[in-house]
Amino acid sequence: ILNVEQSPQSLHVQEGDSTNFTCSFPSSNFYALHWYRWETAKSPEALFVMTLNGDEKKKGRISATLNTKEGYSYLYIKGSQPEDSATYLCAYGSGGYQKVTFGTGTKLQVIP
């Protein structure tokens, strides 16, 4: 069983605050790390995919970093808005197991 952990499980922030959360994964047999955004009653939608140690990706106010040697990725949201409220999932692709394993997500609520 591949252990992909996300923290915190849930988070409440005020509109305008910046926030970040963590995804931890096994550092061996790494292929790729994905971040998805999952709004309530919808389907997960891809934000980023990262494959190289040190990768940094950015889309608007959201950015992500990757450290494959120590097995973690951070997702940052700058100036949170109510529309950022969602569950953020990371997914770890393992070459050894030839599969992608999702974390249980960080549920973000941005309070206006």
Next chain:
Amino acid sequence: DAGVIQSPRHEVTEMGQEVTLRCKPISGHDYLFWYRQTMMRGLELLIYFNNNVPIDDSGMPEDRFSAKMPNASFSTLKIQPSEPRDSAVYFCASSFNSFTDTQYFGPGTRLTVL
């Protein structure tokens, strides 16, 4: 492209009945994944296919679950007989040419077994 299509969107059935969930992946995508979403376990991978061939079915809960992909544009997930604990949202997703490529999810099927 219309994206990944799943049907039905909602299914209510009685315990013991057979349930069939359907998925049409994005055209040109070689990989198809079936997931189950539950409160306890989040998003669980049940099975995935590459070029219509099942690659990893280790997440299929038990023999009551089966999945097929007869061609590149259609897959089914069948539960027979269904039980109340199978109640969940079932997602289908597809990706282009690697198990690590971005996955595109369908809208899900909400299954309720009474």
